[in-house]
Amino acid sequence: MPTYHEVMTTDLSKLTTAATKWDDMAGEFRKLETQYARDVHGISLGQNWQGLSADAANVRFTVTLNEYEAAQKEAKAIASLLRDAHTQFVDLRSKVQSVRDDAVKAGMAVSAQGRVSFDTSRLSDSERSAYVHDPSYQESVRAAVGSWNAAIARAVKAVADADDGVRIALEAVVVDSNPLDGTLDGFNAGAKSDVELYEADRAEDIAIRINGGEKVSAADLAQLQRSFRDNSSRPEFTQTFLNGMGAENTLKLTNRLNDLAYHDDKKQRQTYLGLEKGLAKSLANAMQDPKSQFYTDFREQLKQAGTEKFDLKEAGARSNVISRGHGQQVRGYQSLVTLMQQGDGYSASFLHDLANDIRTAEDKKGYGDPGVWDLQGDFSGKDGGWFANDPLDGVLSIMARDPDAATSYLDPGPDGKNDNLQYLLEERDWNLVDTPEWHGNIETHSDRESEERDVRTGLGLILESSTTGHPPLGPNQDPWPVTPHSEGQARIMHDVISGLGPDQKVHENMREPLSRALASYTEDTHQILGGMGSSQYVTAATGDGFFRDGDKVHMAASQKDLAQFMRGLSDDPEAYATLHKAESRYISLEMEKIPKGADGFTQSNPLSNAGATLGAYSAIREDVINDERMSAYSAADWKSKMAYHVVGGAVTPLYFTTAGGVSIAFGDSIQRGVDTWAWVMGNNLKAEADTTANAGIADHYLGANNQMNLIVDSWADGRQDIDADEKAGLKSAILNGHDRGTNTTQKYLTDTTN
Structure with missing residues (x-):
């Protein structure tokens, strides 16, 4: 890992100098290819040499000719990777410099090794006296010094993450990507020119091994976490990784991480949940542009996998059915929303599309199955609340963090054509808990449906957000009685009042957010x-x-x-x-x-x-x-x-x-x-x-x-x-x-x- 001193003093221009030399090397290989094609490979194609020996020679000569072409591609890719590294390092070093400058402006001194201390030399005599004699002043200074040290450490860590990514790319770019091209270890004809693409390939390899139940080393887990940390805001990485995994394997990965975190390896829970958070952030980044081909394709994959069944130990452990066996499975959308709860920054388009797709799967008016999310057991509270057994309510909770997205999703509109609010308040089946019915000592094949304890939690939060224009308030925050509202917000509030008022009853999980609204x-x-x-x-x-x-x-x-x-x-x-x-x-x-x-x-x-x-x-x-x-x-x-x-x-x-x-x-x-x-x-x-x-x-x-x-x-x-x-x-x-x-x-x- 590079130190602060190395980050600040390394001559980064050597990267671009090296890149130029690699481009020159590609040019030299181009000359050799032209010469070889004319003077060697061309002989096997002429009229003067025919027969089995000519055919055999042509095969070998073609392999060599292809190697010249592959050598050019590999050399150009290395040059591109070095320039990519230069761009990243220059940007990240400027951020380290910015943090250092801010620390100095705040009255700190920063050593050549990046250690922060309080710069008492800049204090006046009265200020120095106050500092020496005031314990609370000294404590506040110690806290500030600690905060600035942590900020510089984070900035240096970002450089180290990028450096590790460049290492992965440079190691992979020289590996022959096609072992069947006639050479055992030749040049890489499939060389890529982007660091993030190689990191995505490496991350996918580790993720697939996790899915397969393999005992993945701590080093590989740390590598995967670093890749997410460094690249979850870069579409080159996130879309390549998710495209390689596919929606089905992505859902299997989040289930496997949760199995490890909550059942198989609880001591390492924070590691697995950290990986899940990185995966969620990657998903958020990849699904930003609804007009992109990736968005369209991956959404279609999610639709397919969203109602499919997957293994999850948490669900299997809660099964209370005897005669029908054990090991109940969960639906893909339940796993997806469980994953998404770990992240943020989702686009309004993705949240709306996902909510609509989940509704389509459950809404009987659209030939959906209202019982598609039903499971045995209650998934709420400290022990089970992490699992989004109600994927629609879970999406509503996530959407509540984005007031504009919340309002546009629920607003009936001037023409009243948007019926999402009506569906949620009046039509939806919220009974998602199945409990087997017994006749004496005999278990029947019938279930009694009921609501779980945290039912409608997401609905309450999105109603608060969509009607107020700000995210749901937290502890010790009171709503201000004179708050400006938009037409859409007021329209939703009116419809909620007129829809729920006549019953003089509001579900207990919705009362407090609606009262704040x-x-x-x-x-x-x-x-x-x-x-x-x-x-x-x-x-x-x-x-x-x-x-x-x-x-x-x-x-x-x-x-x-x-x-x-x-x-x-x-x-x-x-x-x-x-x-x-x-x-x-x-x-x-x-x-x-x-x-x-x-x-x-x-x-x-x-x-x-x-x-x-x-x-x-x-x-x-x-x-x-x-x-x-x-x-x-x-x-x-x-x-x-x-x-x-x-x-x-x-x-x-x-x-x-x-x-x-x-x-x-x-x-x-x-x-x-x-x-x-x-x-x-x-x-x-x-x-x-x-x-x-x-x-x-x-x-x-x-x-x-x-x-x-x-x-x-x-x-x-x-x-x-x-x-x-x-x-x-x-x-x-x-x-x-x-x-x-x-x-x-x-x-x-x-x-x-x-």
């Missing part, structure tokens, strides 16, 4: 629930599902559908808390807009609307707590978990950029008073002997009267234009609105226990 539309849901928004909300609710106000897109839904949809989400206390927190923040933002000195309708309307919206939340909360369906939580548990989530959300502002390029900030310090209610509630909870939220405190601060009084008080503090009497009037306005909102929403919520 809906919370980003709080600007609209506030107006809909408050009942005092623009009439455009009413008109658009039964039309396109959105309307435009200048450059802004507003989602529209009927008040009834929205309230019922929120009720379905609220079976999960954290989902309810997400919506409630976003609404509370939006109310505070709206109240900040009330100008000083405002009176009458300008002042009371926002408060009345806020009260009505909070009234809707109170009605939903009351319906949840009183519902006999509550089995997972007691009323006290629900309130405690909801309260804890409200005060345990994002503490500092977080930022991301939407697909449309709009910068969004979310957190609790964007506006004065945004989280006053949650802050006060949190202080009281933390003051308890047990810091876990309890139902008593939750009851107090979730009570509408207390929250609304606190909202008005916190807003009015510091405003000289509002006296005590006026504050009382404002509280009356918000409380009256609350009664209106509660009464309206209660009419929409029906008993769904029967």
